[in-house]
Amino acid sequence: MKLVDLLFDRRCCICDKHIDSGAVCTDCNEKIAALADVRKRRLKIGERTFEVSYLFDYDNPVVQKLLFKLKRSSNRDLFRYAGKLYFKAVPEHFRGVVTNCPRGGKGIRNYGYDQVAVPCGIMCKESDGSLEYHRLVKRIGRSKEQKNLSLEQRKENTKNKFRIAKKDIPKNILIVDDVVTTGSTVNACILEILKCREDADIKVACLASRNTFSGK
Numbered sequence: 480m481k482l483v484d485l486l487f488d489r490r491c492c493i494c495d496k497h498i499d500s501g502a503v504c505t506d507c508n509e510k511i512a513a514l515a516d517v518r519k520r521r522l523k524i525g526e527r528t529f530e531v532s533y534l535f536d537y538d539n540p541v542v543q544k545l546l547f548k549l550k551r552s553s554n555r556d557l558f559r560y561a562g563k564l565y566f567k568a569v570p571e572h573f574r575g576v577v578t579n580c581p582r583g584g585k586g587i588r589n590y591g592y593d594q595v596a597v598p599c600g601i602m603c604k605e606s607d608g609s610l611e612y613h614r615l616v617k618r619i620g621r622s623k624e625q626k627n628l629s630l631e632q633r634k635e636n637t638k639n640k641f642r643i644a645k646k647d648i649p650k651n652i653l654i655v656d657d658v659v660t661t662g663s664t665v666n667a668c669i670l671e672i673l674k675c676r677e678d679a680d681i682k683v684a685c686l687a688s689r690n691t692f693s694g695k
């Protein structure tokens with residue numbers, strides 16, 4: 480093997496096969512394209528319901544591999560790839576501000592990036608001007624990794640963990656996150672936005688969710 484190959488050894492983020500460009504090999508890209516399908520869920524918060532668009536079933540192993548890599552990545556090509564996927568989940572005719580559920584400080588400290596914010600920023604830049612990225616919400620204090628917590632624990636874990644990061648809250652907002660399962664993180668972000676702008680029209684887009692999803 481030549482030194483140049485070692486230095487620029489590029490591998491598919493899903494199957495680890497050698498590739499010449501991009502983040503995912505042709506085969507894995509085809510698999511992902513075949514799985515991607517815009518589905519809708521409704522998230523109920525108090526008297527209001529919010530539409531959640533998502534592309535993948537969270538339990539699919541290929542999807543989980545992609546999400547796992549995305550969570551631990553600083554790979555610009557993968558962020559661009561994710562940006563294109565997020566774009567597919569944007570509700571039809573949506574125009575407005577895109578923002579993300581901010582990651583906890585630990586995630587950013589470990590990997591250097593907010594793995595939802597970066598792809599969203601790329602997606603908005605590449606849009607026809609209909610999408611504009613703004614950081615509307617910031618995270619405060621410490622919260623635990625959500626994965627192994629019950630619904631009740633998640634609610635407690637995200638309670639009072641978000642604050643508005645911007646003075647003027649726009650009317651049309653799309654909140655983006657990688658995974659929405661119980662919906663507790665998105666729920667907390669929505670509540671924080673509504674505190675500052677009651678008539679905000681909020682929608683949610685994510686990559687993966689589950690059929691058993693319920694948000695209260």
Ligand SMILES: [Zn+2]
Binds near residue numbers: 491494495503504506
């Ligand atoms: Zn592959």
